[in-house]
């Protein structure tokens with residue numbers, strides 16, 4: 001039965017998260033935008049304490065195998081939307097497992113999940129990160145050059161390579177006892193079939209953070225370079241079951257893709273939260289200046305501002321439903337690769353169009369750093385870049401619509 | 411609790427409607443457009459699927475409760491087959507739904523059974539006016555109280571089957587509010603222009619200009635209820651139909667692009683084309699969900715249902731234009747030739763900006 005009512009339980013959590021967004025994020029938004037590389041510990045500590053108090057290790061979606069309908073990803077999407085409404089950069093500093101954990105959840109064995117994810121329930125806020133991108137390749141993930149060689153005598157993997165643009169890498173490796181998931185190849189000639197995810201824990205010798213980026217937006221979030229130099233990790237830190245590890249197959253690559261099915265709608269939810277914040281502020285600022293939006297009129301009778309705002313509303317709402325449908329499918333065990341990439345494509349577009357239009361409409365007020373519109377414009381752009389650029393996600397969508405393999409549609 | 415899955419009953423309806431749309435409406439569409447006539451037996455066949463009947467309670471001769479959502483699901487499927495056919499089959503709804511939503515008990519008892527009892531009959535409604543800034547909430551056609559009567563004055567356009575209609579609802583402005591009035595065939599002052607109106611699309615359907623030159627109707631012909639739910643029902647229906655037409659255009663151009671060779675590969679293998687498909691499908695799905703949300707809001711009597719229906723249609727207008735335009739583009743020169751349906755869909759696609767009042771669910 002088609003239903004657009006937010007489940008009661010999620011509505012409750014949403015209210016709580018809204019309070020956090022209003023009280024702990026918005027007031028420091030500008031500060032952390034202007035003090036890049038400072039860490040919003042107040043927010044982080046609060047979130048950590050709050051999640052522990054609620055009995056959860058993280059915001060992550062796994063709920064175990066309880067009876068009845070599952071809400072995990074829907075709840076996560078709603079929370080992320082709200083946190084990002086608060087501040088898209090600070091949201092990325094939320095402790096307790098993000099992309100790295102998603103990879104562990106999607107591809108790890110039960111033993112690995114326990115070993116790696118338990119730390120998030122600990123006393124101190126803990127972070128993780130995911131390292132795919134390298135200096136020479138981002139979208140073309142199958143071309144990664146970081147290598148993993150098995151030292152059979154010591155039963156250890158030896159990693160060598162350089163990973164860039166690692167979100168929260170600093171916090172995962174240097175500010176907490178976290179871990180990073182490193183994608184490396186066990187056979188550089190094998191392409192995708194050689195790719196495997198490895199967990200490297202904080203403090204592992206040979207794993208170093210060498211650089212922190214300065215960015216256009218989401219400046220509260222650290223983006224770092226990680227260099228792996230003869231970095232040795234236990235054999236058991238390769239994610240997945242032994243068959244997958246030894247056989248030359250693309251199961252692992254598919255694992256990465258499965259991770260994306262779960263994470264893309266969440267990144268899309270982040271875009272939606274930011275877009276909603278922008279539209280709300282825009283309408284508020286317009287209202288203060290005597291401009292209200294007359295819904296219900298034919299286009300011919302609307303002012304150009306009204307048309308823009310109404311179009312924004314349409315984009316925002318429809319994109320949000322795409323996101324929710326994608327996570328709802330996830331919760332209900334329906335394959336959602338198409339829907340999750342659709343949601344990402346649309347949300348990435350929408351947040352950019354809305355923030356760009358909002359700055360334009362408000363003129364000098366939009367461009368001024370006195371208001372957050374210009375910051376949100378800068379924050380927005382990342383949504384169309386990471387977790388698959390707009391182009392890559394269009395490819396993913398198109399391949400499925402057209403029934404093409406990646407070799408048939410490049 | 412969120413869910414994006416139609417009920418089993420709705421799934422069955424979707425399947426039935428889709429089969430009819432694919433096997434019958436789609437096949438008849440080209441000839442109907444070219445011959446400027448939609449075959450009556452086919453209209454009757456669609457009518458027999460009982461979409462309207464299922465919206466009318468037993469007390470008035472039907473067998474169900476109205477569900478805007480179910481109606482929207484069916485409307486999408488019908489329009490996926492052919493828009494003219496979908497409009498034709500649904501025309502009696504233009505008369506029945508305003509009565510159901512805004513009529514008095516007596517009006518419902520008197521008229522609803524007659525509309526749904528027998529075969530499809532051309533009951534209709536007149537909403538659109540020949541003005542660039544036509545606004546359903548600010549009509550130029552007026553109604554004035556005169557004793558125990560109302561006098562209707564104005565001009566309407568795009569009235570389907572007006573020349574044959576037994577009765578129609580005429581919408582007019584009464585003291586700054588839009589209200590519906592039941593106007594019987596042959597009422598004094600009611601001038602239905604005999605010659606059909608000519609439009610860019612929908613040539614299969616007879617549309618007529620209707621002039622109201624001081625048409626007098628008794629006070630009992632005024633639908634007492636609010637116009638808003640009626641407008642919502644129409645905006646939603648038209649939005650759902652836009653989704654159906656867009657889906658048809660998407661699928662046809664997709665199948666074509668997978669067959670046609672260019673520069674040694676299929677057209678669809680070119681990113682410039684493949685990306686268009688990704689965007690078309692995403693946009694269609696986005697607007698479909700927006701329409702579903704509006705339908706759900708209507709059925710659950712949400713306060714902002716009207717705004718949602720408005721947003722859904724406004725979004726659908728742009729979506730339908732974008733998708734149908736691209737479908738023609740993807741077929742290249744062949745898309746421009748009337749042997750392929752995409753040019754018809756593009757002509758229909760532009761019409762959604764004007765079609766409010768031509769369908770209701």
Ligand SMILES: Cc1cc2nc3c(=O)[nH]c(=O)nc-3n(C[C@H](O)[C@H](O)[C@H](O)COP(=O)(O)OP(=O)(O)OC[C@H]3O[C@@H](n4cnc5c(N)ncnc54)[C@H](O)[C@@H]3O)c2cc1C
Nearest residue numbers: 130131132133137138139140165166167386387389391410
């Ligand atoms: C702030 C930030 C945080 C990030 N966080 C992480 C992280 O935590 N972990 C991580 O692994 N990575 C992360 N990234 C990296 C991000 O995922 C990549 O930047 C992104 O995938 C694009 O790769 P690229 O920069 O190498 O661009 P390229 O792959 O070089 O692409 C350049 C352009 O070509 C287009 N393009 C590429 N391939 C195709 C194709 N087949 N068809 C059409 N167009 C194509 C792209 O869309 C883009 O427009 C982050 C990046 C940033 C900026």
